Amino acid sequence: MELPLLAALREDGSIDPDLDPKFDGEILLLLFRKMVFLRALDEKGQHLQRAGRIGFYIGAAGQEAAEIGSGFALRKGDWVFPSYRDQGAALMHGYPLPSLVGQLFGNSKDLTKGKQMPNHWCDRALCIVSVSSPVATQLPQAVGAAYAARMRGEKTAVIGYFGDGGSSTGEFHAAMNFAGVFRTPNVFFCSNNQYAISTPFARQTASGSVAAKAAAYGIEGVRVDGNDVLAVYTVTRRAMERASEGSGPTLVEAVTYRMGSHSTSDDQARYRSAEEVEEWGRKDPIRRYGGWLKKKGLLTDQDEAEASSSAREEVQRAVAACESAPPVPRESLVEDVYAEMPWHLSEQLEWIREPIAR
Amino acid sequence: MTAMTLVQAINDALALEMERDPRVVLLGEDIGKNGGVFRATEGLWARFGPDRVIDTPLAEQGIVGMAIGMALNGLRPVAEIQFSDFIYPAFDQIVSELAKFRYRSAGQFTAPVVIRTPTGGGIKGGHYHSQSPEAYFIHTAGLKVVMPSTPADAKGLLASAVRDPDPVIFLEPKALYRTAKGEVPEGDFTVPLGKARIARAGEDVTIVTYGAMVQVAEEAAALAVKEGINPEVIDLRTLWPMDIEAVIRSVERTGRAVVLHEAPRTCGFGAEISALVQEKAFLHLKAPVARVTGFDTPFPYSLEKLYIPDAGRLLGAIRAAVDF
Numbered sequence: 001m002e003l004p005l006l007a008a009l010r011e012d013g014s015i016d017p018d019l020d021p022k023f024d025g026e027i028l029l030l031l032f033r034k035m036v037f038l039r040a041l042d043e044k045g046q047h048l049q050r051a052g053r054i055g056f057y058i059g060a061a062g063q064e065a066a067e068i069g070s071g072f073a074l075r076k077g078d079w080v081f082p083s084y085r086d087q088g089a090a091l092m093h094g095y096p097l098p099s100l101v102g103q104l105f106g107n108s109k110d111l112t113k114g115k116q117m118p119n120h121w122c123d124r125a126l127c128i129v130s131v132s133s134p135v136a137t138q139l140p141q142a143v144g145a146a147y148a149a150r151m152r153g154e155k156t157a158v159i160g161y162f163g164d165g166g167s168s169t170g171e172f173h174a175a176m177n178f179a180g181v182f183r184t185p186n187v188f189f190c191s192n193n194q195y196a197i198s199t200p201f202a203r204q205t206a207s208g209s210v211a212a213k214a215a216a217y218g219i220e221g222v223r224v225d226g227n228d229v230l231a232v233y234t235v236t237r238r239a240m241e242r243a244s245e246g247s248g249p250t251l252v253e254a255v256t257y258r259m260g261s262h263s264t265s266d267d268q269a270r271y272r273s274a275e276e277v278e279e280w281g282r283k284d285p286i287r288r289y290g291g292w293l294k295k296k297g298l299l300t301d302q303d304e305a306e307a308s309s310s311a312r313e314e315v316q317r318a319v320a321a322c323e324s325a326p327p328v329p330r331e332s333l334v335e336d337v338y339a340e341m342p343w344h345l346s347e348q349l350e351w352i353r354e355p356i357a358r
Numbered sequence: 359m360t361a362m363t364l365v366q367a368i369n370d371a372l373a374l375e376m377e378r379d380p381r382v383v384l385l386g387e388d389i390g391k392n393g394g395v396f397r398a399t400e401g402l403w404a405r406f407g408p409d410r411v412i413d414t415p416l417a418e419q420g421i422v423g424m425a426i427g428m429a430l431n432g433l434r435p436v437a438e439i440q441f442s443d444f445i446y447p448a449f450d451q452i453v454s455e456l457a458k459f460r461y462r463s464a465g466q467f468t469a470p471v472v473i474r475t476p477t478g479g480g481i482k483g484g485h486y487h488s489q490s491p492e493a494y495f496i497h498t499a500g501l502k503v504v505m506p507s508t509p510a511d512a513k514g515l516l517a518s519a520v521r522d523p524d525p526v527i528f529l530e531p532k533a534l535y536r537t538a539k540g541e542v543p544e545g546d547f548t549v550p551l552g553k554a555r556i557a558r559a560g561e562d563v564t565i566v567t568y569g570a571m572v573q574v575a576e577e578a579a580a581l582a583v584k585e586g587i588n589p590e591v592i593d594l595r596t597l598w599p600m601d602i603e604a605v606i607r608s609v610e611r612t613g614r615a616v617v618l619h620e621a622p623r624t625c626g627f628g629a630e631i632s633a634l635v636q637e638k639a640f641l642h643l644k645a646p647v648a649r650v651t652g653f654d655t656p657f658p659y660s661l662e663k664l665y666i667p668d669a670g671r672l673l674g675a676i677r678a679a680v681d682f
Contacts, residue, residue: 079431081427111464111466112462112463112464112466113464115461115462115463115464116462120462122462122463122466122467123466124463124466124467129430129467130459130462130463130466130467132454132455132458132462134450134454134455137423137450137451137454137455139423140419140420140422140423140424140426140427140451141423141424141426141427141430141455142427143420143423143424143427144423144424144425144426144427144428144429144430144431144433144435145427145428145430145431146427147424147427147428147433148427148428148431148432148433149431151383151409151433152432158427170417170419170447171419171420171423171450171451173417174415174417174419174420174423175420175423177415177417177420178414178415178417178420178424181414181415182412332464335464336460336461336464336465337460337461337499337500338460338500338502338524338599339460339468339522339523339524342552342599343599343602343603344599344602
């Protein structure tokens, strides 16, 4: 079954009326600036890692439309179960930049006390759930959170993010199947960026589409141009509304491209051609959306340059405010394992109270 | 007090907790209309409805993953895994997710899930209806592991587990579901987690055990008494974090310890208990800490009785400890 690839932005500056979110100029520009900001943040993350100032970074270059468009479609009280590449969606859901940057450094500015490597943040107050590295484990959890919300009669929806690699896991299957059976208020947002580290999408599935799998689970499936921020927004917003109204879950596949390596530990040149990267580069979602805004007379080259420089400055300020903070206290090693510290951890705490003299 | 079997006590605890707290929900395979394959949830579907007693599709990682999400969002789920032998599809959810939420979010997110699962041998179930997986979960920081041996403890410990802020793996000795009968307090009743029970007081040797092996220990103790040896039997009840004080206090008096469990020997929980005893009570020991355990083989079908420690095997270890 071939699902159409929904797109809103047209080359001539017009928009598909079916997918038009009918935003005013201010919001249209806001989305552009957020995409530019995410690119600047990710560039800084890479630089910090290369300079040895943080240990690791995962960027989302090329996926800004999917991140910003879907993140803007969330409402206060909606739960987010992100993967490690969804800092853009988290920022759109209100996650503060200082928290995000603090997490990269894992020092006393990190709300999660340096417990996890970079890109594994969370914020309970915003219902942005703690990220883990195992792929797609968050999806059945998103079903449970949605079940709980519905049980209390809340008009919210729960979105679970994952990638094309995640669509091969048992957890993906379990989550789609459970969501279908229980008709939970869920949206499953697949950023199909064509690669799981080095493994191309064709090696994940012979079905040609992640969204097509929705039919087998009895849930809605939508395939959207993941490099089209307005189409992504509209599709995700509709799915979230549908979920919160009790009309059932949706599997959204945003077809996009990971323009960079999987992470700072990966080298994409080992497994794909420069021509391919260049070809997708021409579909760069920021350039594409910027061009569309310019055609509409909403954006000038000067605005674009200003958006870019102010984004870099904001990121730089956040980094400067975090980087020199003191390290996390030694005691935090054994804290937060249980609600109350059991005897064996109290013993182990004694072993680390003072550095061992040499 | 009412006389109940162990499985009836489990059912009683679940009903009372659901009555007490509307956030408590049950989920698992065949637990609704059917009341669970061991009937632990019998009658609860009719009483509390299908939204709170949830029959799920057959997928353990889905059950545990869903339970985690429910707990993150304010419910108190009690998941049933039909046999602990079938818990492995959910291993990633338990070890990488459930156990780590509090730590990895520095306390922002917690997942107070109880996973109930029938465990251990003695029902002619072969490899896949008989194993004892406790060591995997004890080895995983962030989990509590509980295993009752009496109906009263099953009720009281399960109620405590449901109310506990941390995830609890609640192992139910399936061999005792209907064979263990005893007086159980009526109404609200809890047994604190982390506290062992002296199942039998004695002074010559300390037997440290839990679950279905408590009965074996009591049987062996009765035989030992005839030989002039008076063993103390400690039923741990909470395997982890274990009641180290109760064990050490006892071994300091008896000077001898035998650890008994039906799980395989190598890297079994007995190895940890043995190490702790020699670390903390070395100068009191009159004999090496002994282990009486299952074998380092898959759980057998025909030779089940040979595999599971019995009173005779334990008695041998008790004698050896006393005669050392």
